[in-house]
Amino acid sequence: MRADTYSPRPDDDRAWRDTATRYALVPLRLFLGLTFIYAGLDKLTDSAFMKDSGAGSIGDMMRVVRDSSAVPALVDMALESPVAFGCAIALGELAVGVGALLGLLTRIAALGGALISLSLWLTVSWAADPYYYGNDLPYMFCWVPLVLAGAPFWSLDALIRNRRHRETYQDMTSGDRA
Secondary structure: OOOOOOOOOHHHHHHHHHHHHHOOHHHHHHHHHHHHHHHHHHHHHOOOOOOOOOOOOHHHHHHHHHHHOOOHHHHHHHHOOHHHHHHHHHHHHHHHHHHHHHOOOHHHHHHHHHHHHHHHHHHOOOOOOOHHHOOHHHHHHHHHHHHHHOOOOOOHHHHHHHHHHHHHHHHHHHHHHO
């Protein structure tokens, strides 16, 4: 009877950790991208949401949160034209979601997502008590790693960057032959 067991070589473990580290932001990017696309489409297709007033409307929601928000002036600005504000938020969420999902201009998309989440936290979910019941604050912080790191793998940003590097390398090497 053998008592020995398989133990991975240190290089195997290191390679796995390096791969996991390299792709760690991909699930976050996919989740945030899909969530923001869904949120934008949901707002754009909800006939009750895109109204100045009425049950479920952007206008009534903004009037309800106005006095409890951290920045009432931001809500007042939105209330000048609630439907336009609702469309801007929905289109912004859609653009941010597509950018994150495809990994295109990822840092800019992530910054947009963080700013949308921050504005929603300071207005709509500010009164959540305790604060961690409001979902906009965690979303804001979920965007931060993508603002800092971008989408270095499985993204259009990486594809574009790699193509530029190849072209630059080819230009450098073809110049040496002339």
